[in-house]
Amino acid sequence: MHPAASVIIFTTLSGIGLGMLAWLGIDPTPPTGWAAFWNFLLAFALTVGGLISSTFHLGHPERALKAFTQWRTSWLSREGVCSVAALSVMGLYAAGLVFFAKPIAPLGYIGAGLSLLTVYTTSMIYAQLATIPRWNTPLTSVLYLSLAIAGGALLAGRTGAAMALLLVAAGAQLIWWMKGDTAFADRGSDLGTATGLGDRGEVRSLAHPHTSPNYLMREFVYVVARKHVQKLRIIAMLLMVALPLLILVALPANLFVIALAAASHLAGVATSRWLFFAEAEHTVGIYYGMR
């Protein structure tokens, strides 16, 4: 898949933003006043920023409201609905904290739930796609959620939890990669099944339908060299987990140190997300002999 900046930014930022909101929602001693303001501002900024970025790849962003209508079937629609619900509920909750220094705990819990649900819906947009076997696994949701929760913990200043959760996320990421690398082959789709000619012999693409490229090839056929993948996976792991852990362990937990760890983590998640898309093989590639 083409690793479009808008979706990478979207999933990275809104994931961590929503994770942070969830943590804020369940915090038994939440910040209030200005502290709450800054905390929530950051979480909202990340989440909303991510969501806005996701509209950049739309052909008709002005019709975005229509995307809320199909929640019964569409994970994208559900994501929209959930995100609005999560943001509204957390907005109320935040208002309580910022303006009235009053935690309305049930709202917090509901908001936290909705936030994680939003992350889950996001993950399901990808995990539902049978066309992309690498994504088409419950592990994708585990990965998204674990990263959101770990990253959220980090931003929410729950350094202890963050450290543990980063390890969990790292585990999820490793397993996801491992499973992912064989997912396409495991699914069994190849030019033989794609053309129905497999029982006749080995099928090979002789020529593309057009010599000029097209939307499908641009969107779905993206090839990253193996050696780059390995390098990027290591970089992603280092930035996403190892470095933040090191920072948290080695340095005293202050705002600056957390920010540093979070920045590294975000860069790592972004790298992982780049790979998430770039490495994903779509069945369309089969038709172009380019898988």
Added chain:
Amino acid sequence: MTDLPTTTDKKLGLVIDLDTCVGCHACVISCKGWNTENYGAPLSDQRPYGEEPMGTFLNRVHSYEVKAEGQAAQTVHFPKSCLHCENAPCVTVCPTGASYKRKEDGIVLVNEQSCIGCGLCAWACPYGARELDQEEGVMKKCTLCVDRIYNENLPEEDRQPACVRTCPAGARHFGDFADPESNVSILTAERGGMDLMPELDTAPVNKYLPPRLKDSFDDESILAPFLDPVAEETQGFMGWLDKQLSRLPGDTKTQSEDV
């Protein structure tokens, strides 16, 4: 709703005969022509006269080679447009309801007025049957020429998809798969019509007829008796000829001196 209809009254679709498709691209361009002028926004082209031209097409023809051990490779031209799947994943993922499958005939369509161009339906389609138009920002796909097949401004015989009407080799057939007596159902049954990527459970309506078995002359010939020799050289041949001719009515003499 972007729920799929549980059943459709008709299952309209195409049968594509891989045994006769010569890969001429006629269907590709007539589709482009019809759909540029008709249903929805025109199918646009970027850099049409430039470096890397790139435009929207609803139907494209691939070329493959199939090679079995010990046999000559075969070339198969392979047209592909939307298969109007019964379990169309492209429809259920659509957040806006722009993508839908028609209850009456099973045609999968995009309502361009509702489409936000998110591209998710194209991600969900295993076959690469949807293309996001770069000028218009809406999703484009084969409409099964819904604006031809019922069009009362067209003569009856022309109420069929543009690509079917134009295919010179007669490799494309249009009809109702819900009707077991239809041309497409019969062809599918007789020729073993196939689904593409059946493992994905999309239940495509369109079927592909596999190429017939080829290159039987590469095996030992069963035809040898047709070539039993009557003669090995000229004399023998002329002798044989003479005999043959004398069997023709009215023969007397075959040689003569002077006249």
Added chain:
Amino acid sequence: MTFKQPTIDTSPKVSDEIKKTTCYMCACRCGINVHMKDGKVAYIEGNRDHPVNQGVLCAKGSAGIMQVNAPSRLRAPLKRVGPRGSGEFEEISWDEALDMAVGLLQPLRENNPEKLAFFTGRDQSQSFTGFWAQNFGTPNFAAHGGFCSVNMAAGGIYTMGGAFWEFGQPDWDRAKLFMIFGVAEDHDSNPIKMGIGKIKGRGGKVIGVNPVRSGYNAVADEWVGITPGTDGLFILSMVHELMKAGKIDLDYLAQFTNAPVLIDPDTGLFLRDDDDKPLVMDQVTGKLTAFDKKGVRPNLAATYRNAGKTHRTVMALMAEKYLDPQYAPEAVAEACGVPAKKIKAIAAELARVAFEESFELDQSWTDFRGETHDKMVGRPVAMHAMRGISAHSNGFQTCRALHVLQILLGTVEVPGGFRFKPPYPKPVEEHPRPHGKVTCGSPLDGPHLGFTRGPEDLMLKEDGSPIRIDKAFTWDNPMSSHGLMHMVISNAHAGDPYKIDTLFMYMANMSWNSSMNTRGVIEMLTDKDEDGNYVIPNIIYSDAYSSEMVAYADLILPDTTYLERHDCISLLDRPICEADGAADAIRWPVIEPDREVRGFQTTLVHLANRLGMQGFVHEDGSPKWEDYADYIVNHERKPGIGPLAGFRGENGDKVGRGEVNPNQLEKYIENGGFFVEHIPEEAKYYKPWNMAYQNWAVGMGIYDAPAPYLFQLYSEPMRKFQRAAEGHGDRQPPENMRERVKRVMDPLPIWYEPFEDREIDLEEYPIHALTQRPMAMYHSWGTQNAWLRQLHGTNPLYLPTKLWEQHGFKEGDWAKVTSTHGTITVPVALQEALNDNTVWTWNAIGKRKGAWALDENAPEAKQGFLLNHLIHELLPGKDDGMRISNSDPITGQAAWFDLRVKIEKVDAPQNEQTSPDLPPIKSPVGKGPEKLKWKVGQ
């Protein structure tokens, strides 16, 4: 949340109006319905009523809309202002342009008409352009047939009075076995596809003989991946097998062919009676009898002794020749790259289907001898072939061999077999001979092109030098019925046989894909003499688009597009007939040009009028016709016969022959742009011998009198040329040509290896290199079409597995390809279903930077390439330094497919640019827009 399925308009208005005319995205000439909205072209589809395409349309045809709006369209007459080849022009008015042209042409016509060479390319108005050239008085006219497929046309006409090309067709409705040789697409593009679909649809079999398995060969049930240039051998091997097995149609051979004709052993000519009629031995009377005498039973096995000479039949000579073990499958298998087993299997299958699946039609008919047959016997084997066999230097003989194979099986003009389309059948005798007698200020003594019957018809001057600039009808190529357009520029540049003053060309991209040795031709076109004048002094050219050739002319007479003009697809020319009917068609302006352009034929009328050319003006010098439409309607070749056969006579009710009908064009338009006259049932088969057909054809104006004839298995005209080479007669080939003429002019088909193979080191250049036409592109025209160029914007060189592995190629690699003449560097791709020793690419995809209103970085100009750079118009010339044309020695057909190359793997060049990479030319029309959103409705 409920979702309401949108209501959509399933009956939108399709168009305001449909205008029916004839497609010209290629030479197939399908009928089209042009849907108009607001006076603009909205959509083009096939015309269901049309005899050619019956409603279907190919990719090109459907893309016509993008041709008519192409930014590359020329906009006004152009006068060159920069050096030739720069592309620098100034737009001028039509008056200026015509003055300029007349200024060049008038003195030539008065003093030395041969100094004008007028050659036309892909047009279909040769009867008109020929008429123009004849009236101008130059002997130097031809269309492009000489580099196209004259072997096929001439091979067919000399053998059976008709040819494949688009002059005949398989009996698509009755054939059960269809064998197709060397065809990628052909002129009859849609009919062939429809026919293959039909045959396969009813479970018939298709055998494809082609080094490359694509297109028609991809759907063929049996693929014969033959080695290029060896079809003759393959075919004669099947002839060998069939004769050996006695699987030949004796009855057919005896009645309808010259197989029973007796040959004089001294001369090798036919034994003839006093009326000059070939003689056969009657089986009943045992007497020598004219072949066409009523009741004669020609004896195939006869011998006739007289004055110590034994005359034998053609059949006997054939037996002697083809039963020879040199034609045994085992003997030819290796050269052909086809296993002996397979050759035998195919021969057997031909025999099986022809004789075991034979059937009868309950239809009586009467032959030219006056005998009535109560049935028509079907032999459901049909064949077709095209440039794959004809574009070789042994192509004429190979085409003849193929026809001989068909005739032996009795499958020509019978149900299920191959059928002629009117005006064919038409034997050589009914065709003109070539003419070339020049009289200053007057028309030539007759039509330029024709069919030579022997040395007396050659176009040679007293001193033996060629009359024509292209050296057609000389000992180099005595039967060059279509001329040699590919030699014109080269000969004119060399001043061999003489210098010319003005080269006038039309619709031929001679500085690019239609020439061999493209770069060499470019140099010839721009070369200057010591005085700084161009060696070819003046070049006038008519194109409709900004092609590569435009840049090399001094004066451009811009043509309209095909939807903007009148055209006439005439029975006098290359009509659109079907085997069941005679048909012709027109084009007419369904839209008006929005530029200063004129239909080229109209421009020719205007020029002729200004030049006062006899055929075009009345005695008093006043013009007979204002424009081409006027000519189409009012010109009569002979009284009652004009360009169009339909709706003649004052009331438009006469067919074929009839007075001029001033409303003829309106009638055509009303009728969908065409006219068909069906052939009566009893006349549909056996046309060369069927009196019902012959009489019908006379009525149609196709012949003046019935002209039945025998198929010429043995070609007497060829024997006459051969005999001259053996030292007989007063016109003999020059010494250096003698052996060659003797060898190749065998009156019975032979095979010899392609010339290039003999002249070069095959160890060094072992690989065959070919081109194929993509079905969706027409030569260079396709490129300017925004839709089509996305299909074929680049072309790799396809390599078979053997060469691929041998050179260690991988996807994305590049190769240097070298012939004895040149080198190109190009991208490669693997094709497994390809002859082991052959590489190929699509024809005419590569483009010159700056042409066709494309961006200079267009893929066509960067990754696209032409194989033409490797092909020379002359043979290498190993020994004597005399270089002769790289053509068939009989017809002059350009031997495009004789090319041999070697291949080397190289690193991908910088920018992935193919080479040679010629410098850009300046576009006289600017460049196309950045994007297209074409919709003319609302």
